[in-house]
Amino acid sequence: MNGLRTLLLASALAFSASPSLAQPAPLPAPARAPAALDEHGQLRDPLLQTRFERITKELRCLVCQNESIADSNVDLAADLRRQVREMLSAGKSDDAIFKFMTDRYGEFVRFAPPLSAKTALIWGAPFFMLLLGGLIIFRVVRQRSRMPLDE
């Protein structure tokens, strides 16, 4: 029982200990000012801007991997933000934008991948661990309650 917890911890350790990918040097972004954007580079339509902010927070920057493309400063994130802006301006749905990204980068690009056979383990693991922990506590408590009191 305890071994499994160690195993999960070990896997978390193994993943976090990986060397980070060298980031490419920043390049000046090409000066483009489409009509759909205001002088701050935000979408003129506030509704689209809200959707833009939500969508880019849900997409992983594949260079840094723990940052969303909304937060990341790398070039790829800037390119993907431009892509999202353009698709929103073109009237594309959220689903269409997410599909565009997963078609190219895989499910990993989403911080919250949709529940499917492949992602069942990710979504199921917390509940499984809760159940496991509960079971351990239950057994320990029952065992202790059976033990004779020393004093």
Place this chain on the structure above:
Amino acid sequence: MWKFLLPFAAFVALVVLFAFGLNPNRDIHALPSPLIGKAAPEFTLTDVLDPTRTVSTAALKGQVYVLNVWATWCVACREEQEELLEIARQHVVPLIGLDYRDDHDKAKLWLTQLGNPYTAVPFDGDGRTAIDWGVYGAPETYLVDTHGRIIFKFISPMTEEVWEKEFLPRIAAARSGA
């Protein structure tokens, strides 16, 4: 019995996990591409060395080719340059060098100074073609078969070992299956 066996099984599982997870040859940043087995995204771009010439996936259709994503700002691309030149000398497949988010003049200078391993050098200055190909860094190297499908993707600088073990057998298989 269980008291002994269970921790032991957990220990063995842990050893296996570590052997896999800490394997120095495994790049955990290398993500599986969803494009493997799918049609290579189409592009028509101009050539870095000759802006009057266009490079397109349509013109490459029917032949096995390698697409290498590179840029002058990419340090690791310099590392693989020697190997790419060696591959070019072998004349096995056309080597297309997608110049990703780069400066046109710097790219030209790089190719004249370090040598040009590429059959064609499509210029993807704004990185749009790279997004279509699912590029998230450089260098990345793709193998496309005779049906225009991506059959393999390698992320990291190309080495002789990777070329001989991963690419050459797949190129041979793609040709015999065509």
